[in-house]
Amino acid sequence: MNLKKIMADLEAKHPGESEYLQAVQEVLESIEDVYNKHPEFEKAKIVERLVEPDRIFTFRVTWVNDKGEVCTNLGYRVQFNAALGAYKGGLRFHKAVNVSMLKFLGFEQIFKNSLTNLPLGGGKGGSDFDPVGKSDEEIMRFCQAFMYELWRNIGPDQDSPAGDVGVGGREIGYLYGAYKKLAREHSTGALTGKSYGWGGSLIRPEATGFGAIYYVERMVKEQKDTMKGKKIALSGFGNVAWGAAIKATELGAKVVAISGPDGVCEIKNGITKDMIDYMLEMRASNRNKVEDMATKFPKLAKFTAGKKAWSVKCDIACPCAFQNEMDEKDAKELIKNGVKYVAEVSNMGCQPKAIAAIQKAKIPFAPGKAVNAGGVATSGLEICQNAGHINWTAEEVDVKLHKIMNDIYDMCVEYGKQKDGSINYVKGANIAGFMRVAKAMLAQGII
Ligand code: GLU
Numbered sequence: 001m002n003l004k005k006i007m008a009d010l011e012a013k014h015p016g017e018s019e020y021l022q023a024v025q026e027v028l029e030s031i032e033d034v035y036n037k038h039p040e041f042e043k044a045k046i047v048e049r050l051v052e053p054d055r056i057f058t059f060r061v062t063w064v065n066d067k068g069e070v071c072t073n074l075g076y077r078v079q080f081n082a083a084l085g086a087y088k089g090g091l092r093f094h095k096a097v098n099v100s101m102l103k104f105l106g107f108e109q110i111f112k113n114s115l116t117n118l119p120l121g122g123g124k125g126g127s128d129f130d131p132v133g134k135s136d137e138e139i140m141r142f143c144q145a146f147m148y149e150l151w152r153n154i155g156p157d158q159d160s161p162a163g164d165v166g167v168g169g170r171e172i173g174y175l176y177g178a179y180k181k182l183a184r185e186h187s188t189g190a191l192t193g194k195s196y197g198w199g200g201s202l203i204r205p206e207a208t209g210f211g212a213i214y215y216v217e218r219m220v221k222e223q224k225d226t227m228k229g230k231k232i233a234l235s236g237f238g239n240v241a242w243g244a245a246i247k248a249t250e251l252g253a254k255v256v257a258i259s260g261p262d263g264v265c266e267i268k269n270g271i272t273k274d275m276i277d278y279m280l281e282m283r284a285s286n287r288n289k290v291e292d293m294a295t296k297f298p299k300l301a302k303f304t305a306g307k308k309a310w311s312v313k314c315d316i317a318c319p320c321a322f323q324n325e326m327d328e329k330d331a332k333e334l335i336k337n338g339v340k341y342v343a344e345v346s347n348m349g350c351q352p353k354a355i356a357a358i359q360k361a362k363i364p365f366a367p368g369k370a371v372n373a374g375g376v377a378t379s380g381l382e383i384c385q386n387a388g389h390i391n392w393t394a395e396e397v398d399v400k401l402h403k404i405m406n407d408i409y410d411m412c413v414e415y416g417k418q419k420d421g422s423i424n425y426v427k428g429a430n431i432a433g434f435m436r437v438a439k440a441m442l443a444q445g446i447i
Pocket residue numbers: 088089090091112160161162163164165192347372373375376377379
């Protein structure tokens with residue numbers, strides 16, 4: 001593989017798609033050595049094919065707001081790669097959504113889904129619709145308008161979207177209602193993250209956060225260390241941070257920070273059950289303000305405007321919000337404050353220079369595509385239940401999720417073990433995820 005040439009060609013073809021190019025660069029750098037040992041990959045031009053999505057749908061979404069005004073947004077679905085199964089990946093509703101963001105997320109999703117060892121291809125979608133400040137009715141009307149366009153291109157054996165930033169159980173409900181009416185069939189596997197009782201899986205809401213902490217627990221054990229008493233800083237306060245806070249607390253760690261676009265809440269004595277429950281209300285309010293936690297619990301949480309979670313002293317740092325949310329300066333501040341582990345839970349949550357600084361300081365660092373794979377894995381388990389018309393108990397789902405995370409961790413170690421005995425989790429995740437996809441593409445011919 002000629003990495004420089006591939007990147008130069010991609011930059012010329014897709015100028016300005018910075019997140020997408022960043023994600024491709026990171027993966028190709030990690031797999032280069034292994035790839036070059038497989039001339040059959042080069043012959044079939046696996047990398048050149050893998051970096052371009054199979055197709056991208058772009059569509060207009062027009063809806064009416066509460067004032068009766070007509071609003072238009074853009075909707076997208078990137079169907080990236082289906083070597084391992086039907087396209088699978090979330091929908092993101094955020095004002096900054098564009099093709100570059102969804103291509104980066106779709107590209108990452110290919111390898112993440114591969115790591116789960118389930119039959120899931122990679123896709124992603126969303127809209128530049130901004131849910132902040134929108135009423136429940138506006139959210140519903142937007143979701144319905146979005147589905148008018150998308151419904152023909154999804155289905156359990158074609159493409160199965162789920163939630164992501166700005167899309168949770170409520171949005172999936174409205175999206176599924178519209179899908180069912182348009183498609184005139186109850187194909188529950190066409191969307192995952194549904195509520196329990198009409199096709200949803202128990203533990204799916206918690207899964208990304210639970211899975212992440214299962215992975216972190218293994219990283220900690222690897223160093224002959226324990227989760228007990230560890231201080232954890234989480235960024236964000238959405239679904240992912242919520243699940244991580246529950247599991248971390250259950251394992252005896254202390255969540256000492258959560259954050260939002262407005263600043264950080266420091267929680268000296270560790271987050272409590274009431275505070276964790278309140279995170280759900282904060283998300284449902286669509287205010288997007290972490291300060292609300294300190295207003296509700298003034299004795300337990302201290303809000304500082306404009307600061308990130310990484311300003312709080314911690315042992316474990318877990319970005320749970322958005323891509324590139326940790327920069328080099330943040331990483332250096334964490335290192336100075338004695339951080340012992342960094343695990344991305346958001347997709348590409350750390351900038352390349354932040355990762356380099358953490359790795360240089362010999363602090364174990366794990367990438368989002370491995371750490372957060374529990375979410376999509378449990379979506380895969382939801383599809384299994386839908387196909388079999390059955391519901392598993394919470395315990396049954398959790399046991400399967402835990403096993404999948406343990407297997408992902410083991411694969412990352414297998415492929416990421418370095419000569420000096422340290423583990424490069426980034427390399428491990430990328431190589432392990434890539435190999436499965438590449439072998440499937442090879443077997444399925446030049447298509
Ligand atoms: N959006 C989540 C992710 O980044 C979940 C996707 C899914 O469940 O399909 O993996």
